[in-house]
Amino acid sequence: MSSPHILINRMNFNLPNGQILFNQLDFIFSATKTGLVGKNGIGKSTLLKLILGEHPPHSGSIHINGQLAYLQQSMAPQLLSSTITIAGYLGCEAKLEALYRITEGSVDNDDFTILNDEWDIEAQINKHLAAFGLEHLAYQRQLGTLSGGEMTRLFLAQTFFSKADFLLLDEPTNHLDSNARQQLYQAIQQWRGGLIIVSHDRTLLNLMDNIVELNSNGATKYGGNYEYYAEQKGLHEAAQQQELMDAKKLIQKTKKTIQESHEKHDKKQSYGRELRRSGSIDKMGGDSKKGRSERTQSKLLTMSERLQHSAETALQSAKEKIEIKEAINIELPATYVPSGKILxxxxxxxxxxxxxxxxxxxxxxxxxxxxxxxxxxxDNGSGKTTLVKLIMGELKPLSGKIFIGTPYVSYLDQNASLLKAELSILENFMLLNPDSNENEAYRHLARFLFRNTAANKLVCHLSGGEKLRALLACVLMSKHPPQLLILDEPTNHLDLESVESIESALNHYQGGMIVISHDQIFLDNIGIGRIFSVY
Structure with missing residues (x-):
């Protein structure tokens, strides 16, 4: 019997709008821990659904040897009010009821058949619930009575409780607090089957055996965890940049060689004409030399065209291999806050x-x-967002005082709620900054990588990373930018490139910052200097 694997063979898949998402994709997933990364919209979640059979490929095939279990990115709304019990959701209700009947004296063969010798079924359930901090929940508790955090952790427990050969997890750390994340990390480390995880959580990705990057050229596998992937990708990109520089140098060298050849030929032609005019050679000899010169010129032209085409092909090939990545490079002196000022x-x-x-x-x-x-x-529900709402004046305290030492404060949530979805990025900028003219707005948006027509995109068509970047542009490039910036889970739903882009922008900010985030690497990268616990 062959080992569990997922084989993708020459698969093609297009989105409903005709956009080609996968073109002749060939790949094999073995039963190891694999992190799936790539830009938002590149097809990571769609690939999981293709593997699950929720979307059929337009051509090619996906062969699965083994059983699959899937944790989707967002919970089904109907489960929020469901009367299904925890035991029922875990698929163990019938076994538990059979066990209870047997312990009470039943000798019915059907009960023994249902139990199927799983006498430790309670211990199995308790183990998986405890792994995600849910050991306090009764088996007969209905899903509709659970909190959002309990529901998310139950979904994780159910996924790892399965006897699948492959677990497919789509952004499993979204909405998890720090404790739940640690529980997930431990469960992943203890899992012995195959894993395919779509995630922007770099701590989680460092637990992987392989990283697979989806890009416009297909799928590229990097053996090792995220840190190794980042290092190898950096070396790969440096090699591609060197190839591009070499191709550009070849173009210049080719042009110079062609020019020198033409100049040398023109010089010989000029010398031949001078000899004919002076009578140094007879007409027959002159005509012979002229014929040879014309044939030489024709060969030279053909060779020049061939050299030029070869050099241009090499340049185009080098350009196509490079993914254009630009960092946000801005100066924000107006956000500066003196060190002694109480914010x-x-x-x-x-x-x-x-x-x-x-x-x-x-x-x-x-x-x-x-x-x-x-x-x-x-933890989730401890009052972090409530505290932010009190600071912003959205809620009134029962007692105590809040002093804010600047009139310029901005609150950015993970949904970029300040932006109006039906308006363009440019229109939102003008709405939030009525004292700016259109040229200033275009200039400021360009510094956040929304250049020319990109500024006219509707917000409803932006990815999560683009929305947050657009909101930062609208807020930070204001004539009165915030000296206190409050961010609530800013990296949820962002791809890794978007997270790095946001980190780049925030590292140019010179004011005070309050951040709610369970992404420790993100917090480290933006220079968080103090942790304030809310409980």
Whole structure:
């Protein structure tokens, strides 16, 4: 019996709008841990659905040797109010009921058949629930009564509880707090089957055996984890840049060679004409030399065309291999905050939602000075977003004081809610910055890589990374940019390239920053200097 694998053979697949997503894709996934990366829209989630059979390929084939289990990126809405029990969702309800009947004295053969000798079924369930911090939940608890965080962790527990040969996980760390992420990392390390994971979480990707990058040329496999992939990709890109430089040099050299050959030939022709005029050679000899010269010129032209075509082909080939990646390079002096300036001071802050039995915020004290960068830490539901809403004045505290030392404060959530979906990026910029003219708006947007017609894209057609980049442009390039910037889970739903682009923009920002994020590498890369726990 052959080992589990997924074989993709010359597969073609187009989107409904006709866009070619996969063209003659050939690839094989073995039963190892594989991270699937690539730009938003390149087809990572679609590839998982093709493997699952939810989308049929237009041509080619996908052969699967083994069983699959799938964790999708977002939960099905109907489960939020479902009366299905935890045992039912895990597919164990019938076995548990059979076990209970047997322990109470049943000798019915059907019960023994249903149980199928899994006498440790309770221990198996408890093990997988405990792995994601759900050991407190009763088997008969209905899904509709779970919190969002409990529901997400139950989905993970159910996926790892399966006896599949391959687990397919689509952005599994989205919406997970730090504790749940650690539980997922541990489950992944202990999993002995195959894994295919779509993720922008670099900590998770460092647990992989391989990284597969989807790009316009197909799929490229890098043996090793994310750090190794980033290193090898950097070397690969450097080699491609060198190939491009060599091709450009070849073009210049070819042009120079052709020019020198033509000049040498023209010089000989000129000398021959002078000899004929002076009578140094007779007419017959002159005509013979003229004929040879014309044949030489024809050969020279053919050779020049061949050399030029060869050099231009090499240049075009080198250009096609390179993915254009541009970093955001901006100066933001207006966001500068002096080191001694108090940007934010919170004293003895408390808050409770109406009819809630307990206060979600209790006696919090916090002071921010200068361009300090603080991350708010805590489990889902601990009050991080509530604290931000109190700072922004969207909620009123029960007690305590909040002092903000600047009139320029901006709050950016993961959905870029400040942007109007039906308007273009340019129109949103003008709406949020009414004191700017259109030329200024185009210039500012170009610095955030929205050049020319790209600025006219509708926000509803942007990827998650493009939306956040557009919002940062609208906010940071204002005539009065924020000196205090508050970000709520900014990297959710972004591809790795978008995350790096956002990191680049934030590293040019000179004001204070409060960030809610469970992505530790992102926090490190933007220079977070202090963790403030909310619980």
């Amino acid at each position: 934010l001071e919170i004293e003895h802050l408390s808050f409770a939602y109406p009819d809630a039995p307990n206060r979600i915020i209790e006696n919090i004290n916090l002071q921010m000075q200068g361009a300090e960068r603080i991350a708010l830490a805590g």
